[in-house]
Amino acid sequence: MPRLRRQWDGANPDRNGYAAEKLSLFAHLPTNLRQVATNHQPPTTVFLGWTSTRRLRLMPVSLPADVVRYIVNEFRNDRPMLTTFATVGHAWYTPARAHHFSSATIRTLKKYVLFQRIIKESPHLGPLVRVLHLHGIVKQNHPAYTSAYENFAQIIPLLTHVRELGLQTPEYIGWDNLPKAFTQSIATLLQLDSLSSLSLENLGFASASSLQEFLQLPRHVRNLRIENISNSENEDEMERPKPPAPGNISRPKSGKLEKLCISSCDTAGIQDWLLREDCALDLRTVREVDFKFANQYSSPRMVSQTLNLIGESLEKCSNVLFDIDEDYFDFTDNPNLKSLDIDVFLDTGNDPDIDLDNAFPYLESSITTLPSNNLLQTLNLHIYLWCASTGSSPEYFTCDSAWVELATSLSLASKFPCLERVEIVWHSSLPKHTMQEETVRTAMQSLGSRLAFTLAPLP
Incomplete structure (x- = not known):
């Protein structure tokens, strides 16, 4: 051949x-x-x-x-x-x-100019863009950047089928200080029927009402992520909003939100708009909420009020940051919760030893606030140990009754009838902490095969 x-x-x-x-x-x-x-x-x-x-x-x-x-x-x-x-x-x-044009992530001034030129010369490519992430331009009141914003605003009306929009900057930027042509063109994107996912990061608004007006624009968003969003109003001069009673929540103007992520937002910034009766978001349809790093600046009370507003629709709750000096979280209004993820940060200060029996007395109380008819299937506990005096994990600590009490509550079939798995991840950097595996397993032996214990290095 x-x-x-x-x-x-x-x-x-x-x-x-x-x-x-x-x-x-x-x-x-x-x-x-x-x-x-x-x-x-x-x-x-x-x-x-x-x-x-x-x-x-x-x-x-x-x-x-x-x-x-x-x-x-x-x-x-x-x-x-x-x-x-x-x-x-x-x-x-x-x-x-x-x-090729379904997703566009623009990070630099050069890319803004290039993307604007391509869409302007070939407007038929605009409807092909499904994912649009705008990053990078943070120099305000600079002629070159102002011109880029204004030119970019001209082609935004051509992007008629955007499904996912991200407004993210590496540095904090005032939304109200950007050129009006740019912010108004973004408003047209927010009102698209196709827009189902919105991500906001490092944006500041002049007032709570300005943020409310912004969030009222997207009517069909199902997935909302907000990170480091705040307003500049002096909170001392404002009347703190009171959370509405469950039976008196007015119908918000937004569409049905399914997933909400709140990351690194200060308490005042959230309470000024999220917990108001006239909130632009309808939280009663949220199925998944992620409080990633939110509690560094907030409190269990704010988180509990948010959980109260969401109510029975909630199925997954992630990254609830537990502070040993704060009160417990309240899951009373979330009987359909199936997955709960709690992060416990233990900072021992100058004490190299730590007694876990006294470290988080409210942990077991928080979990047991779930009603008896709850559907909880998975419980994940991520425990981070840190000692300020040594800059690493504490060398010695005890762990007895705190785990026994938690295991006793979780093993009650009448209290947690659907519980299938309890995963404990112990974040530590010292070899001595390997002994904690046997300690935890012994204390929580009543859970049997449902318990999964993992030792992991500190991030």
């Missing part, structure tokens, strides 16, 4: 094997996709040029449109390969282009 080798035809690129290496995937595709050639849709023909020692011949390989889309989709996150596919032919160019 003659030995075959590939030959490039410079006069006709569409007849070449430029994507031949990837076309070999056809042989490994699922049977149902290989059969579509005989079922429906006109095939796409890609010519592979082959030569032998005897003669030159062209061997057409017909690929159905479904198969082309399948191959391109497999490389949807590989931009160089998407560029390669776009040069093969029109049938490859169309799906490759859709993936």
Whole structure:
């Protein structure tokens, strides 16, 4: 049999094997996709040029449109390969282009200018953008940056199908200090029916009412993440809002929120808008809430009030930061909670020894606030030990009755009928802490196989 080798035809690129290496995937595709050639849709023909020692011949390989889309989709996150596919032919160019422009993350002034120019020159690419993350421009009142904002605002109305929007800056920036043309154009994005996810980070608003007006714009958002968001009003001059009674909550103006993440937000900044009766967000439909780092600046009371507003819809609660000097958390209004994730940070100050029996007396009390008909299935406890005097974990500590009491409560079938797993992750940097595995297992032996204990280094 003659030995075959590939030959490039410079006069006709569409007849070449430029994507031949990837076309070999056809042989490994699922049977149902290989059969579509005989079922429906006109095939796409890609010519592979082959030569032998005897003669030159062209061997057409017909690929159905479904198969082309399948191959391109497999490389949807590989931009160089998407560029390669776009040069093969029109049938490859169309799906490759859709993936190439589906997500845009803009971090620098140069990228703002480039993206603005591309969309302005090819407005048909605007509707292809599904994910848009705007980062990086933090120099306010600078001519070059102001011009970039204003020019970028011109192409935002062309982005008509954005599903996920992120407004994130590495440094704190005042939203009200940005050019009006830019903020007004962002407002049009927030009101898109397609927008389902919104992320805000390091943004400041002139007042609580300004933040409220901003959050009233997205009417269809299901996933909201807010990190380091605050307002600059003097809280001493404001009347602190009172949380509404469960039966007297007015219908907010927003759509049905399903996932809420509050990260590194100060207590005043949250209470000024989140706990008001006229809050722009409807928390009663939230199924998952993440308080990541929120409690560094807040209190269990604020978290408990938020949990109270969410009520029965809550199924997952993550990163509840437990402070040994604070009161307990109240999960009374969350009977459908299935997964609970609690972080316990123990700072012993200048004392290298720590007694866990006195360290978190409210931990067991917080967990047992769940009603008796609760659906809790998974409980995750992440315990971080730190000693300020040594800059590392404390060298010695005791662990007896605190774990026994917690295990006793969790093992009661009448109190936690659905509990399937209790995972304890002990974050420590010293080898001596390996002895804690046996200590914890002994204290919580009543949980049996449901207990999972892990030792991990301090991050």
